[in-house]
Amino acid sequence: MSELHPVVAGVTERIAARSARRRTAYLERMTQAASEGPTRTGLPCSNLAHGFAACEPADKLTLRGAVKPGVAIVSAYNDMLSAHQPLAEYPARLKDAVRAAGGVAQFAGGVPAMCDGITQGRTGMELSLFSREVIAMATGVALSHEMFDGALLLGVCDKIVPGLLIGALAFGHLPAILVPAGPMASGLPNKEKARIRQLYAEGKATREDLLEAEAASYHSPGTCTFYGTANSNQMVVEVMGLHLPGASFVQPGSPLRRALTEHAGRRVVELTRGGTEYTPVAHVIDERSVVNGVVALLATGGSTNHTMHLPAIAAAAGIELTWDDFDDLSAVVPLLARVYPNGGADINHFHAAGGVQFLIGELLDAGLLHRDVRTVAGPGLDRYRGEPVLDGDRLVWREGPTRSLDTDVLRGVADPFAPDGGLRLVQGNLGRAVIKVSAVRPEDRTVLAPARVFTTQADFTAAFRAGELDHDVVVVLRNQGPQASGMPELHGLTPALGALMDRGHKVALVTDGRMSGASGKIPAAIQLTPEAAAGGPLARVRDGDLIRLDATRGTLEVLVGADELAARSPQDGPAADADWIGTGRELFTALRRGVGPADRGASVFGTLSTDGGPAPDSAGHGAERATARDPQEVTA
Template sequence: MTIDAVTKVTERIIERSLESRAAYLEKCERMRSKGPQRGQLSCSNLAHGYAACQTDDKQTLRLTESANIAIVSAYNDMLSAHQPLETYPNLIKDAVRKMGSTAQFAGGVPAMCDGVTQGDTGMELSLFSRDIIAAATAIALSHNMFDGAICLGVCDKIVPGMLIGALSFGHLPFLFVPAGPMPTGLSNADKAAVRQRYAKGEVSSETLLDAESAAYHSPGTCTFFGTANSNQMLMEAMGLHIPGAAFEPPAGDLRPALTVAAAEQITKITALGNDYRPLSQVVDERCIVNALVTLLATGGSTNHAIHWVAIAAAAGIQIDWQDYADLSDATPLLTRIYPNGTADVNHFHAAGGSAWVIRELLDGGFMHADVLTSAGDGPRSYTQKPVMKDDKLIWQAPDPALADSTIVRSAKDPFQTHGGMQLLKGNIGRSVIKVSAVAEAHRKITAPAIIFHEQPDLYRAFEAGELDRDFVAVVRYQGPNANGMPELHKLTPYLAVLQDKGFKVALVTDGRMSGASGKVPAAIHMSPEAAAGGAIAAIEQGDMIELDADAGILRVLVDDATLAARKVTMPDLTHNQTGWGRELFQVMRDHSSVAEQGASALVR
């Protein structure tokens, strides 16, 4: 049954994508047929392309039979996840030179942090930064100097944006290189508890800052299983990392060894050799299904209900939320990582990590085993963990003695028999909900709507004591057309406090939630959104709303004729359109696709 479900979804994706996938592959073949890219450049073009290189590299670059590797990086030293990337380019260049090839830093892409902008104006630029990153990646690769590329990036919009940009050069091989998570600090559960106490006014902002600083305290990725770490899990499942690269920390000998291994591998898989592995052949329909299954098996970020739709579209592959839902029904939940449990990604990594999960999914028939990967020999290579032995990088199976059944389970004994995400449908529209972190007792609610058009309105209502009751918070005009679809994670502590008081509460929104969205049921990404005339705009204060996450139902208990007859007055959204750079993104708000199509102004 499991194999049949995965096969059925894969087959319908292939059928649905026949024309768009064929067009994409034909485009990539046209680009590949020109041969080594810099060999097509005029002498003047080529001279410009290597003018700043050292003499030996110039001589190598004149030889079209040696590979030239592009380095595209999201490095900046403000964001902890990307700060370690500073030293990687020189490490890559040195390793590639030893292979008789060259590497050039082709370009940087912007990297913004949702943790810094959460609840602030910058969050309204966050989702569309993915499209900017995709375009910036394409610009970096546009000089036709390269035979392959390494992308250095980690976090929420960065990896999806880089992958979308890379797919526009799908005739080239790619590897992605992360930096790994920071060491464990204050536990995620303790941090969340302090946030809730602050929301109740029990602790000061100084105490809150101390707690946040103890949680986010050093170079590396945040340690909860949010969007950034979900990115890394999916890149492993897609075969776009060196096996086991996802969750090795920045410090120690293993991280630079993995980066060197990526540099060596990319030089071996260009069209100049006999092991050509273009990105267009690695990222196919089966690869996308493998990514979705892994997302669902680990209770990963709901942001990927948007990102991987856009990534698939960039490869000519059409997926939708029904695909996610059907795969979720068939996929067991194999991990408990915060916010789906108390462990962080360091604990997960020590308990077997990505290698454990991929092995269980392959052995259970949940993943396609017969796919091309950018490194190793197919997905089975990603069931091995990297270790250093006698100063040499090797791979071996995870030690079963280290497996912690509170963090990882086998496919035969999962935490639950279905995955971490559910599609909700009804007379309001279509949305998704992350159920893996929501206790069964909180997955069903019928309560009156309280309407909000801005996050601060909910904060103020909470502080005024107006929310001490059962209700469904309808936070609308938060979609991509309205204000760029910000995350609404700042709402979580307030709603969690009310839930802990015994009230039945839920969130319905056309905005997003953080990858750290947790115990409060949140129907998000509502499509169509309010600003596009979606039915969420017609909900009135006090309307009863039914949310049943197990049954996949979300509806307002108003008859269809009444709902359709309601006159909707659009609120004034001009304050969302200027200041803090927002005016530069108006064209993206105007031309964004709906959430289920990836919420992108670039790809459909």
């Protein structure tokens, strides 16, 4: 059995040490919230009667008693999101499965689920990140009735899975299983879709050409097949032990998908306090499983959104995860997968090549994952080497693949695509940002060029079409952070920036916004904090200032003297509350005012510090870690 890698061990110890006070307090609260029997039995009779009034007679008898568990179903189902449309049929199947296992499942609540693909470049995207907090609160409302002994959380995409988990962790004394829907079948290859997008940006393809390509790519129920935040969610939570083994990437509508869904209903009953293996979610998500989630993200080149989502999830469990932890782990975790936008394959190709089971086996054998964790499948991550299959009508797990079936898509630790995880922390006199370099050529990772400053995507697009950017350039797009505009994703910049790069120019993007899993070949320093709207130095950058981005050395700086930069007045302030209206944005003003910085999870629920008080600002990070990226120098 492989020993744990010293950097993985050291980072985990560091997280545990800085989190000790808050983690202990959180676990004490969860212990107090737990009871020896179903909480609903302590409700006044009128309250309890309301809780089971609409149930079938047999289920009413079950819920009146103090022995059999009640299970909450919380779902992000809607017809508009292809990834969530399959969830329509889940509640009925889950109710039957829970009933067969001796419990009663009730649909406790729905949570919103918006699609970033639909809102890209629109004002609705400014609600996207805040929807995570709304989902968390809606999950809390669903579980607040004290009728339940466990929860089944139905969700797939972007903010939805993190929101469900944050909400569930407020009820961490309950077991919870995430129940996914799976990816759609492969359609138009992602590289071809990207090619047509770039042609359209250059005026060389028509809108009809573009729509035809997009419709051929996003064509049926199921998760979009590129490796964005939705599929990164599935990867991360499976490695964290929150899915059943092998559940992430089985396609909707298949017999195996149905069997896994039904087994989740039976399994959650076993995990309740009255079952055989009480496993509250507060103990599944601990420092070790959080590190496992980061490692899985890095090993597969996953979405940069998780540099915010994972800290926010960890904080909900009393754990403080920082960008320094991501950076140190990235230095020693090899890149084992090439899935678009980090390669030509889609998530179905990854799954067919060996998928999560091969990946977990490789990382465990290399000592890069914590093996001794609790999971919804039972103790120990080795269970997640197993591959689910149907033996007739019976769901069983067999030994998973021990070699990749396609080394262009998935490789072992001995022959990785890159020796590190491809995620960098860059910092300097502009602040701190993250950059995903797993899809960026080494020769493109350092850029020194004059800045061209924008405050809207529309202004950037106009300048590109007017030919004003046909030179080496660092595009600065500011006032895109959480306090300014809710931190919209900026996918729409990629085709034009890619076209400039293909013309032979040195190009980079620096922004306090985010790019998500669509980060591709363009070196993009994103989620810059402090953001311009909070007085960050980015607000003082002017057109023509030289900016140097060096992803290899981990630096980001504007080549302006400190005195001159400090003397400049901030430019281009964000929209006032009175102007931040339309598309429902005015309903989210309170969240905009209360949101924290990106490197603390961009959360409105508060952040952590080692003493339990307010978290330090971005400039206070990093004192406890090594400054070099040499793996031998990274210590606890």
